[in-house]
Amino acid sequence: MHPVTRDLHLVRHGEATKDETRLTARGRRQSELVAERLRGTGFAAVHHGPLPRAAETAAIIAEVLNVPCRAEAAADDFVPHFVPDHDEFFGQFPESERTRGPALAHEAETRFARPGDGPVLVVTHAFLISWLVRDALDAAPEQWLTLNHDNAALTVIRYTTGRSPRLVRFNDSGHLAGDDLSRLEESAG
Numbered sequence: 001m002h003p004v005t006r007d008l009h010l011v012r013h014g015e016a017t018k019d020e021t022r023l024t025a026r027g028r029r030q031s032e033l034v035a036e037r038l039r040g041t042g043f044a045a046v047h048h049g050p051l052p053r054a055a056e057t058a059a060i061i062a063e064v065l066n067v068p069c070r071a072e073a074a075a076d077d078f079v080p081h082f083v084p085d086h087d088e089f090f091g092q093f094p095e096s097e098r099t100r101g102p103a104l105a106h107e108a109e110t111r112f113a114r115p116g117d118g119p120v121l122v123v124t125h126a127f128l129i130s131w132l133v134r135d136a137l138d139a140a141p142e143q144w145l146t147l148n149h150d151n152a153a154l155t156v157i158r159y160t161t162g163r164s165p166r167l168v169r170f171n172d173s174g175h176l177a178g179d180d181l182s183r184l185e186e187s188a189g
Contacts, residue, residue, distance in 0.1 A: 003161045006116040007168065009038065010129045010155040011061070016053035023056045030152030030176060031057045035064035037154065037175035041119050043067055047112070048123040049075040057152070058123040072111070073104060075124040080105035080131035083142040105131050115161045129155055136165035152176060 011034055014027030023031065043065060048058030050071045062069045078101035079093055090098060105128070112120055113132055122128075130147035136157045137143075149155065149171050156168040 003163065004115040004117065005158060005160040006114065007119045008112050008132070008157045008159065009041070009043075009119060009121045010132065010157070011038075011057070011121065011123045012126055012129060012149045012151055012153055013049075013051075013053040013057040013123060014060075015151045021052050023053060027053070027057070027151065028060060031060035032064065033175045034152045034154060035061040038121065039065060041065075041121070043119055043121045045070050046121050046123060047072045047075055049077060049125060049128075051077055051125075054123050054125065061121070061123065072122070074107040074111050075122050075128065076104060077125040078104050078127065080127055081141045081144060083145055086145070089145075101127075108132065109135060113157065113159060113165070115159045132157060133167060133170060136167050138164065 014023045014030040016022065016027055017024055038061065045068045046058045046062040046065065047070050048054045050073065054075065054077075055069070055071065058069045078097045079090060080101050082090060082098060108128055109132070112122055113135065126149040127144070129149045130144040133147055133155060134141070134144040150173050153171045153173040154175070155170050155172070158166040158168050160166075
């Protein structure tokens with residue numbers, strides 16, 4: 001029997017407005033550019049977190065790729081693992097994000113971070129991406145705090161039966177370089 005492989009593509013949402021209710025013009029353009037980069041990958045759907053910045057990013061990508069969007073609680077914004085002695089950092093997040101986070105992180109691992117048929121695309125938030133990268137690298141749970149992810153950057157983790165996960169790409173934003181994003185930033189300022 002041949003091993004089964006799945007590439008999990010993780011994209012952080014595009015740049016959001018200060019109140020996080022929608023994407024900025026730059027965030028919409030970032031979403032278009034990552035969608036163009038992913039064109040032809042063969043996704044069946046775009047899974048995304050339910051918050052507006054992730055949902056809007058996913059809708060832009062799904063339109064370009066001509067696939068449906070699927071809101072997933074496991075792709076939401078949450079604290080995946082509490083680290084003692086970091087009370088000041090964790091205190092800035094709502095209690096709901098801290099208490100439900102570990103269960104949602106486990107659900108994300110179960111739903112997305114495993115071998116399977118076809119590539120999977122999840123538009124989510126920096127914390128979940130950091131958690132899944134940490135898991136793929138078999139690093140200690142608190143190590144998720146040491147990773148960061150840029151808006152509309154791409155991370156790919158390969159899961160193959162009988163093998164350890166492999167980090168193929170991390171925080172790759174090459175698709176954003178050299179575009180008109182700086183002009184969008186200047187016109188907004």
